[in-house]
Amino acid sequence: MLIDRRPSRLSRWRAAYHRLPLPASIKKLLAAIYRRVLLGAVRAIRNAMNAGQTFISPSPVPQPQQAGLADYIIWGAxxxxxxHQRPQQLAQALGATGRRVIYVSSSLIDAxxxxxxxxxxxxxxxxxxVSLFAHGAPRIYAGAPNAAQVHQLLRSIGEVLLWSGSTxxxxxxxxxxxxxxxxxxxDSRLIYDCMDHHQGFDDNAPDILQLERRLVRDADLRLFTSDWLARQWPAQPHEPSAIVRNAADFAHFSSPPASVYRDRLQRRVIGYYGAIAGxxxxxxxxxxxxxxAQHVVLLIGADTAGVQARLRGCPNVEFMGExxxxxxPYYxxxxxxxxVPFRVTPLTLATxxxxxxxxxxxxxxxxxxDLPEMQQFGALVQVARDTPGFIAAITQALAPSTAEHLAQRQAFAAQQTWTHRADALITLAEHRDHAARVSVIVxxxxxxxxxxxxxxxxxRHRExxxxxxxxxxxxxxxxxxxFLAQWAADSGHRVILNPDNRGFAAANNQGLAVATGDYLxxxxxxxxVTSGWASTLQRHLQRNPELGLIGPVTNNIGNQAKVDVTYTSLAQMPQAARRFTCRHLGxxxxxxxxxxxxxxxxxxxYTQIGPLDEVYGRGFFEDDDYCRRVEHAGLACACARDVFIHHQLSASFGQINQSERQALFEKNKAIYEAKWGPWVPHQHE
Incomplete structure (x- = not known):
């Protein structure tokens, strides 16, 4: 059951502001003063108070995440x-399934x-x-966030993940x-819920539209609310798209409330509610x-386009505001x-x-x-192509409806609820049959x-x-x-048992030769490994085509991948790793x-570079060598600070005595330097 909430004080102020009988130009001036003067003062005070402050997660804590159910983070428009429209309705319908939902407000907090x-x-x-902290609290419609704001917002949502314990x-x-x-x-899937034709909004900056193109390209799944919207974007290879239309809370609207609106002059009512915008x-x-003229035209909604002033000469048009x-349902x-008296523009064609x-x-x-999406309703909605046709359709619609007509309309609507849409979303979002295959060679x-x-x-961390x-x-x-023979029989995975020690490079090459994954x-x-390790490494490679190799950070290694993550036992490791990675997202x-x-x-x-060089025998320098080959091919190597993997370090080489290890090191160093010149020792930051 969906839960109605009373409007916040801020939303009540907004509603009162929209009802003020002022020209649109005056309202814009007041809004500008509010944003630039009053909000500026509040931000300055808050920043002074927050200077040097360490963030402490707020209360209450959420209900624990149920096993097998994903958390949904809805990045609000x-x-x-x-x-109350699609974003809130989907959030509530998802929550009703037992899933936890975190709705990210479009209003940021200046800190x-x-x-x-x-x-x-x-x-x-x-x-x-949740309202995320971001210095300057930029308006999401005014432009793309700069690099510093992206970094801070990532840290802020990381704190949300630590608070919620989302896995x-x-x-x-x-x-x-x-x-x-x-x-x-x-360990997330990126889904773009494309609700509108953003090019049609006057307040969307050009770089927002550039971000939308990248979002459509990078999303694991694209949802569109209309066929027209879907046709505006080319299909992406290997990544699915779907139409998930809007809907209604049928239970909320289907039964007449105890009291129903009646015109004070007993006129029949031609009604509209929703945004009264451009x-x-x-x-x-x-x-x-x-x-x-004998009826009343009742318009309900915030007038942000000066429509009331333009219709002042129509005595039977009444505005109720938001x-x-x-x-x-009362109205x-x-x-x-x-x-539905919309102008026919690209914006409304998409709606x-x-x-x-x-x-x-x-x-x-x-x-x-006449909008494309009206076709799905068939005869249940009368569509008019011009003003005379619209007036004729109203005349027909004002004739008394039969019980059969009413039942047909409601029967259709009963199958178009937000519960239906949430079920469709869950099916699309949580089934990964199309996921890229990852092969791991150990x-x-x-x-x-x-x-x-x-x-x-x-x-444990297949996810x-x-x-x-x-x-x-x-x-x-x-x-x-x-052990491995039994493990392979039980798990269905592959084991190769060598009769002799072929060395690190040769053994890895054996595994690579039989691997079938898109990622190796x-x-x-x-x-x-830890939660989300493979999907996060994979995402870095997907989004950054210049990368040839990506690795994680760890507790124990001889280069810059070593980070300060404190834990005294392996039981403590996952939580310590989570704290670090959530504070270094992306x-x-x-x-x-x-x-x-x-x-x-x-x-x-791998196809371009080829297998590891087996000249290095039992080990040492095969990784340096491969990185040089990747570099020579014009690709880069990088360390992902949002993936942590525990490493014991030199478990196999620890079985070799020190003098033998040193001799092997010197021998392979000479081989490496003959190929690539002087070796640069690995260093910590």
Missing amino acids: IDWDLR RHAGFELAPLDEQGRLFQ RVISLVQHPFWCDIAGELP WFDAELVASIAEAF VPYGAL AHGFDVCI NPVKVYEYLSAGKPVVSV VTYNNLALTRACLESLE GIALQIIVVDNASSDATAD VLLNNDTQ ERVRQPTLAFFCVMMRRST
Whole structure:
């Protein structure tokens, strides 16, 4: 059951402001003074108070994430309290399934540090609005965030993830401003919910439209509210798109409330509710008012286009201003005919009006201008191509409806609810049959306990990934071979048992030769992976075609990938890793040489570069060598600071005595330098 909330104080002020009988030019001036003067003063005070402040997660904490259910983060195009429409309806319908939903407000909080403000939206602890901290609190319609703001917003949403404990996320973006933030969440799918033709809005800056193009390109799934919108964007190879239209809360609108609106003069009511903005056809409404002078034309909604002033000469046109969502059935059931009087522009051609589903839920006759999305309603909605046709359709609609007509309208609407839309969204968003396959090659040599822990961590953190695991054993002398044979039989994964120790490079090459994945990972057996590791590394490669190799940060390595993550036991490691990675979302550092305790590459990179050079025998310098070859091919290597993998370090080489290790090191260093010149030792930052 969806939960109605009382409007916030801010939304009540907005509604009162929109009802003021002032010219549009004066309202714009007042809005500018509010934004530039009053808000500026508030921001200055808040920044002074927040200087040097450490963020502490607010209360209350959410209900725990249910096993098997994704959390949804909805990146809003509007504030929750602005007007109850698709964003809020989908959020509530998703929450009703037991999923947790975090609604990111379009209004940012001006602060110099990372963090967020929290507003619970239900009584079950599953639905929250968060307002992220961002210095300057930019308006999301005014332009793309700059690099510093993106960095801070990533840190802020990272704090949200730490507060919520989310381990699997669907990132549902409803405005392009969020593109560079929403796409960086760990173990997430990026979904663009394209609700509008953004080019049609006057307040969307050009760089917002550029972000939208990138969002359409990078999204794992694109949803469109209309066929017209979907046709504006070319299909993306290997990435699905779908039409998920708007809907209605049928239960909210279908039954007449105890009290229904009646005109004070007992006139019949030609009604409209919704935004009264630039796309509203005031001239058409004036013609309707003139043609039906004996009836009242009732317009409900915030007038942001000066329509009331333009219709001042129409005595039977009445404006009610904005009313709460909960009050809409009171008016809808008082309408004798419902209208959609829009101008036909690219913006309205793209629209799938929520109000039509709500009008039909109330069983009311509907007359609309000729928009593509009206076709789905068939004879349930009368469509007019010009003003005379619109007036004729109203005349017909004003004839008494039969019980059969009412039942047909409501029967259609009953199958077009937000619950239906949420179910469709869940099916599309949470099934990953199309996911790219990741092949992981693990080379083993003794250290059975470490191998067992490594493989267990891979299975524990699959998280919907199509994962192929290939283990190549280099003639272990402990019980490793027997364990791996049984493990392969139980899991269906691949094991290659070598009769002798072929060395690190050759064994990895054996695994690479039989790997079938779109992405290939070389992973040491003395590691343990963490939540979202593979999907996050994969995303870095997907979004950055200049990268050839990507690796994680770790607790123990001899180069810049080592970071300060404190834990005293492996039981503490996942939470410590989570704290670090959530505070470094999307961060990537170019690194000349990656240590091959864990690296990922695209299959195309492997095809271009080829296998590891087996001249290095048992090990040392094969990773340096491969990085030089990647570099020589014009690609880069990088370390992802939002992926942490625990590393024991030198578990296999630790079994070799020091003098033998040093001799092998010097021998392979000479081989490397003969190919590439003087070796540059790995260094910490």
